[in-house]
Structure formats: structure tokens, C-alpha cells
Amino acid sequence: MRLGVLAVDVRAAFYLVGKLIKWFSVAFTLPFFYAIGAGEPWWPYVLVGSVALLGGLLVERAARTERDIGPREGFFVVALAWLLVAGLGALPFMLVGVLHPLDAYFEAMSGFTTTGATVIAHVEGLPRALLLWRAFTQWLGGMGIIVLAVALLPKLGVGGSQLMDAEAPGPTLERLTPRIRETARLLWGIYVGLTALDVLLLVFVGRLGWFDAVAHAFTTLSTGGFSTKDSGVASFPPAAQWVTLLFMMLGGLNFALLYRAVVRRQPRALLADTEARFYGALLVGATLALLVSVGMSMDNLRHSAFQAVSIMTTTGYASTDFEQWPAAAKMILFVLMFLGGCAGSTAGSIKVIRTWLVFRFIVRETRHVIHPQAVLPIRVSGRVVSEEIVRAVAIFAILYVTIFAFGSIVLLWDVARAGLNMGIVEAASAVAATLGNVGPGFGPVGPMSTYAQLPETSKILLVFLMWAGRLELFPVIVLFVRSYWRG
Amino acid sequence: MRVIIIGAGEVGRSIAAALQTDHDVVVIERDSKRIELLQNLDVLALLGNGASLKTLKDAGADRADLVIASTDIDEVNIVACASAKQLGTKITIARVQDAEYLQTWRRGYLGVDEMVCSELITSQAIADVIGLRGVRAAEEFADGKILMTETVVEENSPLIELRLREAAIPKDCNVASIIRENAVIIPRGEDRILAGDRLVLIGTPEAVHQFNRRLSLSPTVKEVLIIGGGRIGFRLAQILQTRGLRPKLIELDEERSRWLAENLPHTLVFHGDGTDIELLEREGLHRCDVAVSVTGADERNLLCGLLLKRMGVSQVIVRVEDPNFITIFERVGIDIAINPRRLIADEIIGFTRGRIERSLSLEQDRAEVLEIEVSPQSPLIGVKLAQAQVPAGVLIGAIVREGSVIIPRGTDALQPGDHVIVFSTKEAAATIEKLL
Numbered sequence: 061m062r063l064g065v066l067a068v069d070v071r072a073a074f075y076l077v078g079k080l081i082k083w084f085s086v087a088f089t090l091p092f093f094y095a096i097g098a099g100e101p102w103w104p105y106v107l108v109g110s111v112a113l114l115g116g117l118l119v120e121r122a123a124r125t126e127r128d129i130g131p132r133e134g135f136f137v138v139a140l141a142w143l144l145v146a147g148l149g150a151l152p153f154m155l156v157g158v159l160h161p162l163d164a165y166f167e168a169m170s171g172f173t174t175t176g177a178t179v180i181a182h183v184e185g186l187p188r189a190l191l192l193w194r195a196f197t198q199w200l201g202g203m204g205i206i207v208l209a210v211a212l213l214p215k216l217g218v219g220g221s222q223l224m225d226a227e228a229p230g231p232t233l234e235r236l237t238p239r240i241r242e243t244a245r246l247l248w249g250i251y252v253g254l255t256a257l258d259v260l261l262l263v264f265v266g267r268l269g270w271f272d273a274v275a276h277a278f279t280t281l282s283t284g285g286f287s288t289k290d291s292g293v294a295s296f297p298p299a300a301q302w303v304t305l306l307f308m309m310l311g312g313l314n315f316a317l318l319y320r321a322v323v324r325r326q327p328r329a330l331l332a333d334t335e336a337r338f339y340g341a342l343l344v345g346a347t348l349a350l351l352v353s354v355g356m357s358m359d360n361l362r363h364s365a366f367q368a369v370s371i372m373t374t375t376g377y378a379s380t381d382f383e384q385w386p387a388a389a390k391m392i393l394f395v396l397m398f399l400g401g402c403a404g405s406t407a408g409s410i411k412v413i414r415t416w417l418v419f420r421f422i423v424r425e426t427r428h429v430i431h432p433q434a435v436l437p438i439r440v441s442g443r444v445v446s447e448e449i450v451r452a453v454a455i456f457a458i459l460y461v462t463i464f465a466f467g468s469i470v471l472l473w474d475v476a477r478a479g480l481n482m483g484i485v486e487a488a489s490a491v492a493a494t495l496g497n498v499g500p501g502f503g504p505v506g507p508m509s510t511y512a513q514l515p516e517t518s519k520i521l522l523v524f525l526m527w528a529g530r531l532e533l534f535p536v537i538v539l540f541v542r543s544y545w546r547g
Numbered sequence: 548m549r550v551i552i553i554g555a556g557e558v559g560r561s562i563a564a565a566l567q568t569d570h571d572v573v574v575i576e577r578d579s580k581r582i583e584l585l586q587n588l589d590v591l592a593l594l595g596n597g598a599s600l601k602t603l604k605d606a607g608a609d610r611a612d613l614v615i616a617s618t619d620i621d622e623v624n625i626v627a628c629a630s631a632k633q634l635g636t637k638i639t640i641a642r643v644q645d646a647e648y649l650q651t652w653r654r655g656y657l658g659v660d661e662m663v664c665s666e667l668i669t670s671q672a673i674a675d676v677i678g679l680r681g682v683r684a685a686e687e688f689a690d691g692k693i694l695m696t697e698t699v700v701e702e703n704s705p706l707i708e709l710r711l712r713e714a715a716i717p718k719d720c721n722v723a724s725i726i727r728e729n730a731v732i733i734p735r736g737e738d739r740i741l742a743g744d745r746l747v748l749i750g751t752p753e754a755v756h757q758f759n760r761r762l763s764l765s766p767t768v769k770e771v772l773i774i775g776g777g778r779i780g781f782r783l784a785q786i787l788q789t790r791g792l793r794p795k796l797i798e799l800d801e802e803r804s805r806w807l808a809e810n811l812p813h814t815l816v817f818h819g820d821g822t823d824i825e826l827l828e829r830e831g832l833h834r835c836d837v838a839v840s841v842t843g844a845d846e847r848n849l850l851c852g853l854l855l856k857r858m859g860v861s862q863v864i865v866r867v868e869d870p871n872f873i874t875i876f877e878r879v880g881i882d883i884a885i886n887p888r889r890l891i892a893d894e895i896i897g898f899t900r901g902r903i904e905r906s907l908s909l910e911q912d913r914a915e916v917l918e919i920e921v922s923p924q925s926p927l928i929g930v931k932l933a934q935a936q937v938p939a940g941v942l943i944g945a946i947v948r949e950g951s952v953i954i955p956r957g958t959d960a961l962q963p964g965d966h967v968i969v970f971s972t973k974e975a976a977a978t979i980e981k982l983l
Contacts, residue, residue: 433817435816437808
């Protein structure tokens with residue numbers, strides 16, 4: 061039964077959300093077992109896990125229905141599930157007693173959305189099980205909790221593709237197999253494989269301990285950016301930084317493309333792909349531009365490359381305190397925050413493919429002024445992109461920049477009200493870094509600082525931006541549109 | 548040979564007319580009005596559906612040597628061939644317009660032995676004459692290794708008044724004949740090139756193009772404008788793209804122009820009308836080197852062609868469906884009028900020649916070009932051509948030996964298995980056919 065005159069099948073949506081939350085409780089077993097092994101408090105994870113399990117079961121029971129969901133419900137399920145998952149993920153931070161509720165929620169949302177903005181200055185003082193949980197939230201959020209659910213849960217097949225379309229990054233979801241479930245499994249398979257490889261390389265090449273290696277592999281492949289060290293990746297030996305750089309780059313690549321290149325052994329697919337080539341060119345160009353700005357040296361080459369990759373893939377690690385870099389270098393990093401990785405990667409922000417399409421769109425419209433009657437289709441990797449997608453991408457870019465602009469204004473109002481000294485660029489960087497799921501910005505929210513000192517209202521704003529940014533705006537924005545609910 | 552032709556349209560009738568003297572021809576046609584048009588031919592006309600087994604049986608498809616399906620409907624032609632094959636016809640030939648079917652046919656057996664595709668033949672024929680301003684017709688032999696062209700010598704040609712041996716003709720190119728005031732001359736080195744002559748050249752495509760460029764002073768083609776993005780226009784653009792050109796194409800239908808733009812990555816497609824002077828001027832399309840109008844309407848092609856000719860385009864090629872218009876079009880100023888049905892009929896007639904793989908008639912049947920495989924019994928084998936008893940009015944234009952092309956001189960000799968392209972006057976054709 062539909063509720064009143066609503067066009068959205070809320071019941072079917074809640075049924076699915078309940079089911080997702082129920083299964084999400086399984087995630088708490090990882091920190092639970094680690095805590096037992098390490099002799100740290102384990103009860104918070106049992107408690108939260110039970111809350112998720114019981115709450116999920118209750119909702120699922122109450123809303124039980126046989127109806128399948130459509131695209132409308134897909135948006136609602138995904139948006140709601142992410143809010144609730146962040147809420148449950150925040151509870152351990154509160155129960156262990158390190159954060160008050162809003163900070164805990166900020167930290168958890170920053171985790172699941174793979175933003176990596178933190179409110180905790182002294183992470184080395186936290187229990188290791190909590191650090192593991194913190195890194196794990198990013199790993200789960202990176203490839204997507206919905207994608208994981210579609211891959212693992214039975215009977216999520218039909219509505220699953222609606223959900224994955226709403227959650228997956230990029231203009232279109234590339235299906236590797238006819239069955240959505242197989243696709244989800246393949247994507248997660250690559251993700252798990254790359255994470256395992258990263259762990260091994262960090263231990264044996266980077267000389268890290270197992271715990272740090274696992275925690276950082278979680279936050280590297282997910283392009284998240286949380287660290288288990290107060291000074292983050294800057295404390296790593298150079299070899300570990302190079303390994304991390306490589307895996308951030310892989311995390312920012314299209315996983316469907318990686319699948320074709322590696323598993324189906326078509327490495328040329330990488331070179332033939334317009335987005336992957338543009339991605340590579342942007343990274344190389346950004347590295348050189350940074351190197352010129354900060355001055356030539358071997359160390360600066362490593363830092364420039366690392367920072368270009370880290371910021372553009374929206375990971376947010378810092379191999380050095382880039383807050384100290386010259387203004388030009390910081391401006392380059394600021395611009396990189398808007399690019400993001402490839403579609404179908406774990407990266408956030410606008411995405412390389414959209415940037416490319418917008419660029420081609422501008423070129424096309426310019427040519428159209430010269431040749432008004434010419435028919436000029438836009439191609440990517442030799443294939444024609446439909447006008448609908450081009451339009452949707454242009455609108456996304458406009459919406460993204462609009463939200464960024466208004467978000468920055470609101471943040472500047474709010475920090476001024478609270479008496480916090482924050483410049484235009486610094487506030488704008490905080491908005492760009494949260495909306496794009498990057499993590500650190502400049503000034504008070506720089507790489508060696510935290511978001512802790514921001515007023516509570518600002519934190520709520522940034523939480524909203526992280527949530528909307530990770531889900532690529534539309535699933536969140538439509539919830540505020542009247543006709544979405546009314547049909 | 549017992550030949551059944553299905554469809555008595557332009558193509559079917561031309562084929563029937565060409566085959567009636569040497570073969571027993573049965574024509575199947577659905578339209579009784581068209582049957583009447585066959586009265587003046589020495590053929591048996593049958594009213595009926597060529598794709599039905601009963602009609603085919605009545606026509607004697609079970610003991611026919613050849614069935615030619617040449618209706619305007621591709622599917623009917625394919626089904627008719629498949630049915631005839633089932634009944635026991637030795638060889639079937641289907642005419643199709645859509646090149647998709649050609650691809651299907653190449654992959655597997657459709658019950659069709661030969662498939663000729665009008666859109667490919669037409670677009671190839673246009674592509675062959677593009678940029679050769681004086682060229683009136685072009686024909687490929689031996690899978691494109693040999694090109695024959697008929698070229699008009701214009702008033703301003705730098706080669707006028709020169710003797711052939713002084714004209715520095717490229718090594719791989721032969722002047723097979725000179726057509727002068729309706730007389731066909733098999734030339735010798737002493738003959739002079741005069742304004743208004745038409746030279747028939749045979750040789751490798753490169754050499755023939757090279758000599759044609761010197762004959763008619765054509766600039767090297769850079770810009771080609773195609774009007775009409777139907778099948779022929781599309782294929783033509785594809786061929787030009789593979790030559791490294793970036794053609795421009797005007798298409799009237801919006802959806803079709805979008806499709807064309809998507810499928811022709813190196814072609815600039817305009818959605819508009821080929822007679823829209825404002826469009827032509829704004830885009831500078833009238834400054835192209837060659838304009839080709841291949842819409843489905845003859846009058847429109849004529850209009851576009853004349854307009855562009857008036858606007859200064861040096862070579863204008865148009866497609867003409869009505870065979871009566873060909874000469875009229877060329878008389879009023881169109882450089883080359885190309886008739887797809889004539890091309891396809893020639894192509895199909897070529898298949899019926901047995902040992903003669905291709906045959907073309909020139910200048911209202913006063914001369915012929917034949918592609919023949921030399922029989923091992925031929926008395927010409929092993930004798931230097933200068934000493935051989937080649938009848939007057941015959942010229943061996945080219946030899947294809949084991950895949951490579953030889954433009955023969957007096958010192959060359961034929962070998963068994965050679966394919967020769969022979970140019971011959973009508974009178975000498977039968978003699979040389981026997982000799983080879």
C-alpha cells in the first residue's frame with residue numbers, strides 16, 4: 061500500500077533499507093574480533109552491531125512487501141541508507157568516549173563517503189580497533205555499500221540496478237555482464253584483490269607494520285585518506301609513499317576498465333579509453349605544474365606527484381605539509397579538487413569523464429557558432445555520446461559549481477558568526493574538499509589541521525555536502541523536489 | 548545457356564536486351580505493364596512473382612543455368628535466388644542495394660552465388676572519377692589492380708598537338724584508343740592528341756590518375772562536397788575518408804544527418820538543403836574542388852549540380868536514375884552523370900560471359916573491353932606481341948600475371964593463365980576472343 065498520495069513507494073523503500081541495515085551489522089564483526097585479539101574494549105561493536113541487526117529486522121518486518129522498487133525509490137533508498145549507515149558507524153566513536161555525537165557523525169560520514177576530513181587531531185591515541193573501524197568505513201564506502209549489498213545479498217537483483225545506478229560514480233554504469241549481480245561481484249573482486257596487493261607491497265616494499273598496511277590499504281584504494289598516524293603519510297618512508305601513490309592512481313581508474321585490461325587481458329583497452337588517457341595526462345600535467353611551482357628537486361618531484369595524485373583522486377593524503385607551499389601550487393591543488401578520478405572508480409568530485417565531456421561540449425558549441433547547420437556529435441573513445449548524456453553532464457557540472465558557490469557563502473557566514481578567522485580561499489577549499497570527498501583543504505582545515513574547530517552548524521553543512529557529493533548530487537537533490545514526492 | 552531474369556525494370560530489361568541474342572532468356576515480372584515493354588525483345592515473358600516456387604518452376608528454374616534476380620526489392624531477390632538454387636539452378640545472381648546484405652552473404656551461404664550491390668558499385672564509380680575533371684567514365688578490372696578511364700581532352704590541355712610518343716605517357720599506362728568524332732582509333736606512337744578527343748586509358752590506377760591529371764590539368768582534390776546522405780552518399784563519404792579526405796555532406800533529413808555525423812567521424816555533416824545558396828556561401832561549400840549530388844531525385848541532383856557549377860565548382864558529378872536523362876544532363880553542363888542501374892546491369896552482364904570475366908561496351912557498342920583468361924591452346928602464347936598475329940583493331944591493354952600487373956610492350960609475350968584486358972573494335976572482338 062502506498063502512503064496517501066505519495067508517488068514514491070515508501071514502504072518498498074523502507075523494506076529495502078531495513079534489509080540493508082540488517083546486513084550492515086555484519087561489518088562490525090571486523091573491529092569486534094580485532095578488539096578481542098588486541099585486548100581492547102569490544103562491547104561497543106557488539107552493541108552497535110546488535111542495534112543495526114535488530115533495527116534492520118524491525119523495519120524489514122514492519123515494511124515487508126513483494127513490490128519491486130523503481131528509480132524513484134532507488135534514490136530514496138540510497139540517500140536514506142547512507143544517512144543511517146553513517147549514523148550507526150558514528151556510534152563506536154561515541155561509545156569509546158572520544159567524540160561527542162555531531163563530531164562522531166561528521167567523522168563517520170567523512171569515512172563512508174571516503175572524504176577523509178577528520179575532527180580528531182591525535183589519532184595515535186585512539187584504540188586500534190577504533191582506528192581499524194575508521195579505515196574500514198572508508199573501504200566499505202569506496203566501492204559502495206549498495207554495490208556490496210547487490211553483490212552479496214540474494215534477491216536484490218531486480219531493484220539492485222536502480223540502486224547501483226544511484227550510487228555508482230560517473231554518468232553511466234558500465235555493465236560488465238548482463239546480470240547486475242555478476243557485475244557487482246566482479247567490481248568488488250577487483251577491489252579486494254587490489255587492496256590485498258597493496259597490503260603486501262606496503263609491508264614488504266614500504267616496510268610498514270601489518271596493522272598500518274591494512275588500514276592504509278583500506279583508505280588508499282577507496283581514495284579515502286584517513287590515516288592511523290598523526291602526521292599521516294608524511295611519516296612513511298619514500299618507498300611506501302610511492303606504493304601508496306600507485307594504488308591511489310589505480311583507485312581513481314575505472315574498475316570496469318581495469319577488469320578488461322587485467323582480467324580479460326586487453327591492456328590496450330586502457331590506452332584506447334579517452335577518459336583513462338585524459339586522466340593520465342592531467343596527472344602528469346598537474347605534477348609538472350606543481351614541480352615548477354615548488355621548485356625542482358627529487359624530493360619535490362615525489363611530493364608533487366604524490367600531492368597531484370592524492371588530491372585529484374580525492375584521497376587527501378599529504379606526503380608533506382602542502383599548506384606551506386607557494387600560492388600558485390595551492391591554487392593548482394584547489395583546481396584539482398574539482399576533477400576527481402574516472403567514472404566507475406572510488407574517487408569523488410566531478411570526475412574526469414564529465415570534465416572531458418564539458419570541454420568537448422564547449423568546443424562543439426563554439427564550432428556550432430561558426431557552422432550553424434553542421435551536425436557535430438560528441439565522441440568518447442570513438443563512440444558517440446547521446447545528447448541526453450551530454451546535457452545531463454553539463455547540468456551536473458553547473459549544479460556542482462552552484463552548490464560549491466552557495467556552500468562557500470554559507471560557510472563564510474557561519475564561521476564569521478562564530479568568530480573563527482577563515483579566508484575566502486580557505487572556506488572555499490573546505491567546501492570543495494568535502495563536496496568532492498577530498499578531505500583536507502587549506503588554512504584552518506589544512507593537511508596537518510582538523511575540522512574540529514569549525515562551529516557545529518558548519519559541520520552540519522559539511523556533512524550534507526559530503527553526503528550529496530558522494531551520491532553525485534541528484535539522488536539527494538531530488539529528495540528536496542516537490543514533484544519527486546507528488547509524481 | 549538458359550537464363551531467367553526476375554524483374555523487368557531498367558536493370559532487368561538492359562540485361563535481357565544484352566543477353567537475348569546468345570542465350571535463351573526468360574523474364575519473370577509481376578507488373579503486366581512492364582511485360583508489355585518486353586514485346587520488342589526476343590525473350591519469353593512470364594507474369595508472376597519471381598520469389599514463388601511455382602512461378603520459378605514454370606520458368607524452368609530446375610534446368611536453368613543462370614538466374615538473375617534484379618527487382619528493386621533486395622529481400623525478394625535473395626529469396627528468389629535461394630528458391631531457384633533449391634530447384635536446381637546452376638548459378639544465381641542477386642542484385643541488392645543495401646550493403647548489409649553483402650556482408651551477410653560474404654559470411655555465409657544464402658543460396659546466392661554472386662551478389663552485386665548497387666550502392667557500392669555506384670559510390671565506387673563516383674569515387675573513381677572524383678578529381679579527374681576530364682574523365683567521363685572509369686572502370687576497374689582485376690579487383691581494382693587495373694583502371695580504365697575515358698578522358699576528354701579539353702581545349703587548354705598542355706598535351707594538345709603532341710604525338711603519343713612525345714606525351715611522356717607513364718610506363719604503367721596505355722592509351723588503348725582515341726575516340727574522335729565517333730570513330731574509334733587504335734592509336735600508334737605517331738598519332739596526335741587533339742582537343743575534343745576522348746582517350747581510353749588502361750593501366751595501374753596510379754599511372755592512369757597521373758596521366759589524367761596531366762591531360763586535364765585537374766588540381767589535386769582536397770575538398771569534396773556530397774549532397775544527399777542516402778546509401779550512396781554515405782558509402783562515398785566512407786570511401787573518401789579512407790583516402791584521407793575530409794568530405795562535407797549536406798543532408799535534408801534531421802535524423803538521418805545525425806546518424807551520418809555519428810557514423811562518419813571524418814566527415815562534416817550539415818543538416819540542410821543542397822539548393823540553399825545561403826548555406827553554401829556561408830560555409831564556403833561552393834569553393835570545393837568536386838561536388839557530387841546523389842539525392843534520390845534526378846531533378847534535384849540536376850538543380851544542385853547546375854547551381855554549384857554556376858557558383859564555380861570545377862567538377863560536378865550527379866546521380867541520375869532515369870536513363871533518358873544521362874545525355875541531357877551532360878549536355879546542359881553536368882560533368883558526369885552516373886546511372887546506378889546502368890552500372891549494375893553492366894556488372895551483371897559481365898558475369899554471363901563465361902571465360903570472359905568482364906566485358907564493357909564503349910561508344911554505343913562500337914568498341915569493347917574484355918577481361919579474358921588466356922587459354923593454354925591460344926596460338927598467341929609465347930610469341931612476342933610485336934610479332935604476334937594480333938588482328939587489326941585490337942590492343943592488349945594490360946596483363947595480370949600471378950596477381951601483378953604488366954602493361955605490355957612489343958617485347959612481352961602471353962603465358963597460359965594470364966588474364967588480359969583487351970581493347971577491341973566491335974568487328975575484331977569475335978576474332979580476338981577465339982585467338983585467346
